Amino acid sequence: VASRVAGGRWWRWREPGIRGHQAAAGWLFLAPVIVILGVFLVVPIAMAAWVSVSDWNGNGSPFGPNAHYVGLENYRHLLTTPGLDQSNFGTSIRNNFYYVVLVVPIQTALALFLAVLVNRRVKGVGFFRTAFYFPSVTSSVAITVLFLFLFDPAGAINKLLSFFGATGPAWFYDPRGLFHVILAQFGVHQSSSLSNQFFLGVSYWDWLAGPSIAMCVFIIMAVFTTSGTFMLIFLAGLQHIDESVNEAAALDGATEWKKFRYITVPAIRPVLFTVVTLGLIGTWQVFDQIYVGTKGSPLNTTLTPAFLSFNTSFNSNNWGVGAAIAFILFAIIVFLTGATRLLTRNPDRVPRRRRFGPTQGPGDPNASRVASATSGDAP
Amino acid sequence: MVVALAVTAGTALGSSQNRTATTITALIGSSGPAETFAVTNAAKAFTKQTGIQLNVIAASDLGQQLAQGFASGNPADIFYLGNDQVATYAKAGDLASLDNLKNVKSFYPSLRAAYTYQGHLYAAPKDFSTLALVINTNSWKGAKLTSKDYPTTWKQLAAVAKKLTRNGQVGLCTNPEFHRLGVFMLQAGGWLVSKDGKTATVNSKANLAAFNFVKSMINAGSMKLTNQIGAGWGGEGFGKKECAMTIEGNWIAGAMKADYPTVPYKAVELPAGPAGKGTLQYDGGWGLAAASKNKAEAMAAISYLTQTKVEMGNAKAFGVMPSVVADAKEWKKLYPQYAAFLTGGTYSTSIPTVPDIATVLGDFNQQLQGLPQSDPKSILNRVNGELQSILK
Numbered sequence: 012v013a014s015r016v017a018g019g020r021w022w023r024w025r026e027p028g029i030r031g032h033q034a035a036a037g038w039l040f041l042a043p044v045i046v047i048l049g050v051f052l053v054v055p056i057a058m059a060a061w062v063s064v065s066d067w068n069g070n071g072s073p074f075g076p077n078a079h080y081v082g083l084e085n086y087r088h089l090l091t092t093p094g095l096d097q098s099n100f101g102t103s104i105r106n107n108f109y110y111v112v113l114v115v116p117i118q119t120a121l122a123l124f125l126a127v128l129v130n131r132r133v134k135g136v137g138f139f140r141t142a143f144y145f146p147s148v149t150s151s152v153a154i155t156v157l158f159l160f161l162f163d164p165a166g167a168i169n170k171l172l173s174f175f176g177a178t179g180p181a182w183f184y185d186p187r188g189l190f191h192v193i194l195a196q197f198g199v200h201q202s203s204s205l206s207n208q209f210f211l212g213v214s215y216w217d218w219l220a221g222p223s224i225a226m227c228v229f230i231i232m233a234v235f236t237t238s239g240t241f242m243l244i245f246l247a248g249l250q251h252i253d254e255s256v257n258e259a260a261a262l263d264g265a266t267e268w269k270k271f272r273y274i275t276v277p278a279i280r281p282v283l284f285t286v287v288t289l290g291l292i293g294t295w296q297v298f299d300q301i302y303v304g305t306k307g308s309p310l311n312t313t314l315t316p317a318f319l320s321f322n323t324s325f326n327s328n329n330w331g332v333g334a335a336i337a338f339i340l341f342a343i344i345v346f347l348t349g350a351t352r353l354l355t356r357n358p359d360r361v362p363r364r365r366r367f368g369p370t371q372g373p374g375d376p377n378a379s380r381v382a383s384a385t386s387g388d389a390p
Numbered sequence: 391m392v393v394a395l396a397v398t399a400g401t402a403l404g405s406s407q408n409r410t411a412t413t414i415t416a417l418i419g420s421s422g423p424a425e426t427f428a429v430t431n432a433a434k435a436f437t438k439q440t441g442i443q444l445n446v447i448a449a450s451d452l453g454q455q456l457a458q459g460f461a462s463g464n465p466a467d468i469f470y471l472g473n474d475q476v477a478t479y480a481k482a483g484d485l486a487s488l489d490n491l492k493n494v495k496s497f498y499p500s501l502r503a504a505y506t507y508q509g510h511l512y513a514a515p516k517d518f519s520t521l522a523l524v525i526n527t528n529s530w531k532g533a534k535l536t537s538k539d540y541p542t543t544w545k546q547l548a549a550v551a552k553k554l555t556r557n558g559q560v561g562l563c564t565n566p567e568f569h570r571l572g573v574f575m576l577q578a579g580g581w582l583v584s585k586d587g588k589t590a591t592v593n594s595k596a597n598l599a600a601f602n603f604v605k606s607m608i609n610a611g612s613m614k615l616t617n618q619i620g621a622g623w624g625g626e627g628f629g630k631k632e633c634a635m636t637i638e639g640n641w642i643a644g645a646m647k648a649d650y651p652t653v654p655y656k657a658v659e660l661p662a663g664p665a666g667k668g669t670l671q672y673d674g675g676w677g678l679a680a681a682s683k684n685k686a687e688a689m690a691a692i693s694y695l696t697q698t699k700v701e702m703g704n705a706k707a708f709g710v711m712p713s714v715v716a717d718a719k720e721w722k723k724l725y726p727q728y729a730a731f732l733t734g735g736t737y738s739t740s741i742p743t744v745p746d747i748a749t750v751l752g753d754f755n756q757q758l759q760g761l762p763q764s765d766p767k768s769i770l771n772r773v774n775g776e777l778q779s780i781l782k
Binding site for chain 2: 068069070071072073075077094095099163164165181184185186187307308309310311324325326327328329
């Protein structure tokens with residue numbers, strides 16, 4: 012028995028061992044972060060989740076007697092019940108969709124382009140790096156106010172256009188969809204077959220409207236303000252590329268474009284994922300520009316889910332529906348982040364099943380850790 | 391350092407004097423420094439008279455701050471409350487009834503009605519505004535029009551707007567929203583809801599006639615919506631001389647004085663439509679939080695702030711019209727140039743006191759921004775459906 016106790020494994024878990032006290036110390040060091048994340052992240056999310064399935068009316072605590080569980084009623088109200096809330100929600104999804112579809116590719120491409128430009132060793136590159144980054148450090152509220160003046164119907168932009176003999180639109184006041192405007196140029200106007208069918212309370216014809224002229228200004232503004240940040244992230248990625256690889260390619264006679272296509276882009280693939288993901292999250296949550304600039308006007312064409320969620324909660328006192336909008340928005344962002352991960356993963360990598368096959372066993376301490384770290388790859 | 395010490399000492403003294411006094415808080419959505427100053431002064435006078443400490447906080451976003459207060463269970467004791475929100479909050483149980491307010495009989499009956507939800511008064515009217523036709527007198531003379539030509543019918547309105555559309559100026563401009571264009575609905579004999587308030591009547595024939603009239607003026611080029619001329623509101627388009635006439639409330643006086651002091655103007659009553667005169671009325675009031683711990687003191691504060699003397703002081707400070715009937719004569723004597731606004735109060739209509747009405751009217755406003763391009767009938771049908779769904 013004595014030998015079993017001394018050499019046996021069955022009680023080893025009791026032994027503090029060399030790392031035993033470190034665990035306690037680790038938790039102690041982590042405690043501030045856990046408390047902060049808990050108070051400012053986990054608890055509010057849990058509260059919002061509860062509000063989204065309750066009929067809380069904003070009076071007193073959401074856990075008090077004024078709130079009752081209503082199941083998925085708020086989600087049903089938004090997604091399947093025709094009415095103002097549904098059509099507002101559909102409109103906001105449409106607006107934000109066009110915003111994302113235009114902003115993310117343009118800002119990513121522009122940021123990469125700028126990063127490649129300022130990655131060279133030329134004189135005065137520091138100035139350009141600062142200049143391109145400058146709009147990103149300015150507060151979005153200040154930039155919005157600036158754009159309100161610039162794009163005023165009698166503002167600088169339209170003055171400039173009139174200098175070239177063109178008449179600018181009323182920008183922030185113009186609710187016409189960009190695609191509708193283009194279609195009208197070809198003589199295509201509202202067709203009744205598309206106007207009479209609805210999805211999420213918005214007619215098919217209106218789904219095809221494209222971003223309104225007012226939304227286009229926000230799109231320009233987003234590209235202007237965020238390209239600098241992403242340029243910086245790309246620049247960090249570019250500087251990690253070993254110069255010798257480029258030199259070897261140059262010796263083999265690769266053109267600039269080929270070097271970019273076959274060396275730079277594969278090398279910064281993880282950075283590309285980061286930039287696109289951050290871009291998707293930022294653009295789906297656009298709020299402050301709308302709050303300061305237009306509050307959803309004109310004709311609800313700059314209404315976004317984030318602003319609608321705020322408005323439904325705080326101004327319409329419809330907290331459950333407002334929280335439900337926030338959670339649907341959350342689901343959209345999680346889904347798109349997963350999709351981006353799939354699209355930007357390295358196609359040359361060994362498939363997961365084969366990668367760890369020979370060594371992976373139930374006793375392999377690394378197996379679960381590696382598997383969980385790469386689980387994002389799983390389709 | 392010395393200043394800090396003095397302040398601390400002062401605070402300490404002050405608090406020791408009022409140790410037993412209650413403190414109540416008033417949250418206001420102020421139109422500007424003049425209003426904040428006037429209300430703060432009235433609060434100070436109230437404290438001096440009663441010993442109850444009344445702190446005034448000017449909100450940066452009243453709706454949001456109120457909502458936060460209600461949710462925390464610790465809202466401001468009294469606060470500004472528009473009649474478009476009163477039913478929403480009353481339904482949620484956020485408001486205490488003011489049926490027992492001391493001076494409840496002194497207000498205009500129409501104002502009391504605008505703040506009554508399910509038989510109880512939920513805010514004390516403090517002031518109100520109506521819409522009138524504001525005319526640039528220089529443009530008026532320039533178009534060879536005289537005081538005999540002030541329009542009293544739709545036909546005359548269309549005629550003078552046409553005459554005033556000259557020299558790059560459009561005859562009439564106004565916000566593309568129900569809160570302005572709704573006056574034509576009233577003049578045509580239409581309204582949002584039926585007399586008993588149970589049925590939505592937004593798509594009635596009268597309302598359609600009203601918007602067809604507006605559209606005919608837009609199509610004739612003698613009227614523009616402010617989003618067509620790039621102005622934020624009618625007062626801006628009017629002040630910048632983009633238009634010769636606008637439909638606005640008495641708050642335009644402050645903006646004209648501050649921003650466009652060189653534009654001479656006159657306010658006249660809106661013309662009558664096929665069904666007679668009509669204008670919209672906007673009400674300001676004081677609400678009392680159901681969660682307030684000092685209801686009696688808060689009630690006393692509301693009584694004080696809605697009495698004749700204070701309301702006339704506010705009228706002089708920031709140009710509102712008093713909610714107290716007894717003040718009308720003095721107000722008219724002081725401001726003969728704005729008499730049209732007060733006269734409008736004799737036949738004006740407030741927004742129905744229905745929960746969520748602000749949300750529906752918000753969508754009506756959004757839809758009307760597209761009025762020049764769209765069919766009024768489809769807008770009215772849409773809003774009618776939305777309104778009916780909250781009336782049930």
